[in-house]
Amino acid sequence: MTATEAKAIEEVLESLKDAEAVFIVGCGDCATLSQTGGEFEVKEMASKLEEAGKRVTGSVIPESTCHILDTGRLLRQNKEALGQADAVLVLSCGSGVQAVAENVDRPVKPGCNSLFLSVVQRLGQLAERCICCGDCIVDHYLGICPRARCPKGQTSGPCGGYDQGKCEVNKDQDCVWTLIYQRAEKLGVQPDLETVATGEEDYQKQAHPRARVFEPRRT
Ligand code: SF4
Numbered sequence: 001m002t003a004t005e006a007k008a009i010e011e012v013l014e015s016l017k018d019a020e021a022v023f024i025v026g027c028g029d030c031a032t033l034s035q036t037g038g039e040f041e042v043k044e045m046a047s048k049l050e051e052a053g054k055r056v057t058g059s060v061i062p063e064s065t066c067h068i069l070d071t072g073r074l075l076r077q078n079k080e081a082l083g084q085a086d087a088v089l090v091l092s093c094g095s096g097v098q099a100v101a102e103n104v105d106r107p108v109k110p111g112c113n114s115l116f117l118s119v120v121q122r123l124g125q126l127a128e129r130c131i132c133c134g135d136c137i138v139d140h141y142l143g144i145c146p147r148a149r150c151p152k153g154q155t156s157g158p159c160g161g162y163d164q165g166k167c168e169v170n171k172d173q174d175c176v177w178t179l180i181y182q183r184a185e186k187l188g189v190q191p192d193l194e195t196v197a198t199g200e201e202d203y204q205k206q207a208h209p210r211a212r213v214f215e216p217r218r219t
Pocket residue numbers: 129130131132133134135136137138145146147148
């Protein structure tokens with residue numbers, strides 16, 4: 001899922017300074033889990049905007065706001081409230097914001113910052129695990145990704161700053177190589193580093209914007 005954080009209300013109000021009436025869009029998927037765009041946060045944002053003198057014309061929470069067609073359908077069902085708004089505030093990741101922008105001819109403002117692709121460790125605890133490099137090699141590292149979990153992306157062993165198992169960039173965090181070797185010991189195997197072409201990443205696979213087009217399976 002995409003981890004997001006809420007923007008400070010001051011920043012949101014600054015971006016909405018020319019809008020008297022605002023329509024809010026949340027997200028029932030990642031932003032709900034991140035507690036940035038679910039039912040509670042949409043209501044809370046509506047109250048804050050009203051306290052600041054804005055008129056909230058309405059709100060919706062699409063199942064997954066990044067789904068352009070579904071979000072568009074929901075927005076069309078709310079076209080009257082949307083039509084009264086001077087701007088649309090979106091509480092979701094940047095993909096959701098842009099999916100809304102593709103569906104409305106109003107200024108669209110982001111209410112969140114997109115942070116990273118994460119696992120959910122437990123409710124309220126998200127951790128980055130993948131930077132979408134386009135060439136997954138975690139099998140060589142026993143299922144632990146050094147590209148995402150080392151601040152330097154070291155794929156060939158710990159850097160010189162490795163200190164008693166901890167990361168030099170963040171001393172509270174285990175070095176990813178500690179995790180890889182602990183797992184190797186547990187599994188009774190060695191990381192398969194020989195076969196990884198270190199330092200030869202195909203950056204073409206990471207060039208933006210990326211897209212994937214495929215024929216959906218119909219069941
Ligand atoms: S190697 Fe790491 S960053 Fe790349 S796809 Fe796999 S998990 Fe994601």
